[in-house]
Amino acid sequence: MNSFIGKMLNVDLTSGKIETVSIPTEWAEKYTGQKGLGTRILMEDLDPKTDPLSPQNKIVMTSSIMAGTIVSCSAKLAIATKSPQTGTITDGSIGGHAGAELKYAGYDAICISGKAEELSYLYLDPDKAEIRSAAELKGVGTFETEIRIKEMAGDPQVKVLANGPAGENQVLFSCISTERYRQLGRGGIGAVMGSKNLKAVAIRGWLDVHVPDMKECLKVAKELHAADKIDDAEYEIYTDGTPILVDFSQESGLLPTDNFQEGTFEGFEKINSASMKEVRAAKKACFSCAIACGNYLKGSKSDVEGPEYETIALCGSSIRNDSRDRIIEINSICDDVGLDTISAGAVIAYMMEMTEKGLHDFGIRFGETEKAVEMVRKIAFKEGVGAEGAMGTKKLADKYGGAEFAMHVKGMEIPGYDPRGSWAMGLAYVSAPRGGCHMSAYPIEAEAWGDLDPYTYEGKADLVVGLQNSQFAKFSMGVCDFWPVASDNLAKLYSVTYGGKWTAEEVDIIGERIFNLQRIFNIMAGFDGGDDKLPGRFHQENLKSGPPKDISMPEEAFMKSMQEYYRLRGWDDKGKPTLEKLKALGVEDRFVQQYETYLATS
Amino acid sequence: MKTTIHLKLYAGLQKYASASDDNHPIETGDSVREVLNRLGVPPDKPLLVFINGNRSKATSLLQGEELVKVFPPMRGG
Structure with a gap:
């Protein structure tokens, strides 16, 4: 099979209907895989106003073009859904082997909707896809669930994405596990699985993945491996x-x-x-x-x-x-x-x-x-x-x-970096589509640990926009965060795995397109720039020790910097993408029209 | 003049010295880079340096008695 297989498994847990559908090649060209493809599939027919814990919400699991090839650090599996914690779109990725296994099973993606009558798991291999009972696993932890699913499937090589009791109980920040210790699910993906009575997804594959030119792919992968x-x-x-x-x-x-x-x-x-x-x-x-x-x-x-x-x-x-x-x-x-x-x-x-x-x-x-x-x-x-x-x-x-010390953005708790010591991180937190998150951009490298002054907003909006575009492309191509591969090398890798001749600029535009698509999902879900804010503590209280001693982040300047961020993104002063910007990025007409209608009627 | 510093190296840099050397010998006026060069750290390796808790540069000069912490470039997550 080609590295882009063009196949998705559609699963309706309510009716039990399972079908294989084609994924248009255009989606791979515009959104590649993982984060981007998941976002695109979710946008296809999910109303952004959908109740995240209703059967209508969808769970989209996606692999990437590079997964299953010789390219290092590129076999993660992503899941996108509407978050019950934030009400935004949320997506994340998980390591282990499931991303490659999905490709070896013959699919780029799985899209799950509905709600099963009893606790169930989805089994998928190249020959069959079945919804099976997991009633006996009610309340069982992820560690044991994984072992038991392998036993129930009669195959120790099955890769399992397991939901735990927190997800079954629909805790709003529940996540899922694979291979015992790898997790995914900021924003409550476990709760969405729980709401669907879906205990696990088990994937087994044995097909192969072809790249256009194996010799060239091996050469480029090896070169970049060494260079980075x-x-x-x-x-x-x-x-x-x-x-x-x-x-x-x-x-x-x-x-x-x-x-x-x-x-x-x-x-x-x-x-x-x-x-x-x-x-x-x-x-x-x-x-x-x-x-x-x-x-x-x-x-x-x-x-x-x-x-x-x-x-x-x-x-x-x-x-x-x-x-x-x-x-x-x-x-x-x-x-x-x-x-x-x-x-x-x-x-x-x-x-x-x-x-x-x-x-x-x-x-x-x-x-x-x-x-x-x-x-x-x-x-x-x-x-x-x-x-x-x-x-x-x-x-x-x-x-x-x-509220001033409830440390979240849009309802998602902030990770382990105090932005008072790295001001651009504050911009990254508030602009990340899924809420308080360190994965959309990591400007700490350039500020607290780099050569930029961490305690100014000067030039930081530009920094964050660039990093986000690049990260969104990287995560859509499936590359792990810990391979610090830049857009030019990403383009080379994509060219030898997908085909064609891609440039760094095209890679960054893919990232920007996905970022904007997630933003308009959130806008249509009811968010705007007024939600792009940090907890009051960061603005009102000075730190008392370390290099940022006596420092807090002035709120007025922060807001001004966010205006600069919106301007650089081509959004209006309320943080809403303009129609012109969406068209220039090549976002599909139907989404531009849907968004335009929303703006006209909201 | 011979003196000492408290030197702490992190992550992959630890292979060049013990992780923590409370009495690492230097000459007054040495730069951090010169101290590390003598330990075999490649001269072109990017470094992140903190002296007495303040972000500093590899070219910063040492007087003695400082607490010097040196990291390789970091990647988050």
Whole structure:
């Protein structure tokens, strides 16, 4: 099969109807795979006003053009849906082997809608696709679910995307797992699966994937491999993985501490990479990966692949937890029950601050890490106060107050970088389509760790726009974040895997087109520039330590910088893409018309 | 004049020295790059340097007694 197969499996869980449909080649040309293709498929016939937890919502799983080829670090699987946490479009990607397996099963994508009568799983291989009962797995954690699905399918080689009890209980920040320790689902993709009675997706493939010129593909892949040094034994993601960022964030004053009241943490050396490596049992890689960023750790009570930096920041310093073992324990529980560790840690930190300030007694304070472990379970099963936590920080703040320190954007909790130490990161957080997210752009590299002044907005809107366009293209082509491949080399890789002769400019336009398509989805879902805002804390409170000591982000200048961002994007002053811009980007006429009608009638 | 610094190297740089050397010998006026060159760190390797908690450059000069932390270029996630 070609690297773009042109096939999607459509699954209606309500009727049980399963059919294979064609994906137009034009979609691959305009949106490539993963993030872009998922966005395009979702836009095809999902009303942006759809209730995310209704049967009408769709879950779109997509692989990429490069997945299953010789190209390194390019076999992730993406899922796009409408988020029950934010009401925006949300998408994310997962490592492991599922992305390549989907291609080997003969598909670029799976689109799931409806709601099954009983708890079910979808089984897919090149010969068959079936909805099967998973009733016996009700309430079972992701670790055991994966093992049991393999047994039920009678094939240990099946790749499983498993939902946990948090997703079944429709916790708004529930995510899914594969291969025990890889997760996907910021924005509550687990809850959407739960709402559809979908416990798991099991994929098995044995077909092959062809590229236009194997010799040329191998040559380019090898050259870029060497040029970008992704197999360099000194690459910090190879030697340490993301925990190395703990030291870095501490030095830069970015490490969220006590729910972002501080940017440095006294106990950071107990939870940094050096500490984690003391209990590292092994390293682990995804399909076709030359880096192997995964750290497999053995704690005193549990083991885990991780914790990644974000987990250490949000479930460590931000809740005043300097216990490595307890971070590992929280991480392991979150993975098994299916909770996003960023949001789980952030919600608990908010509850701690609310309790300490006497605004509402959630029965948990900073540093009470044993209670934090219990809270994670309570949230997953919506037990007692956990049922409140399961709402997420935005809804909790709407109910109890403390909005200025409810650390979210559009309802999605902010990850592990205090933007007061890297001002462009604030612009990236508010403009990311899915809410408080560090994946749309990572300007910290250029600011806090690079040559740009981190404490000015000057030139930052331009920086963030460029990074976002490039990242959106990269993630649509399926390349992992940890291969720092620039658009020119992405174009080379795309040319030898898809065919044709692509340029860096064309790659960036693909990214910009996808970014705009996600933006108009959100606009039509009811959002506008008024929602592009940070929690008040970042504007009103100065940090007290580290390089950003005595610094906060002036709100007026921030708003001005967002206006500059909108202008550079070709959007109006309310943050709405103009029709001219959408047309210039080649967004399909039907979407431009749908958007125009929305603007005229809203 | 001979003196010492507290030197901490991170991630892949640790292969050039122990992770933490509280009494690393230098000459007053050495640059960070000169100190690292003597340890065998390639002269063209990009470095991120913090001296006493302040973001600094590899060309920054040392007087002695400083806490010097050196990272390779970072990638987030």
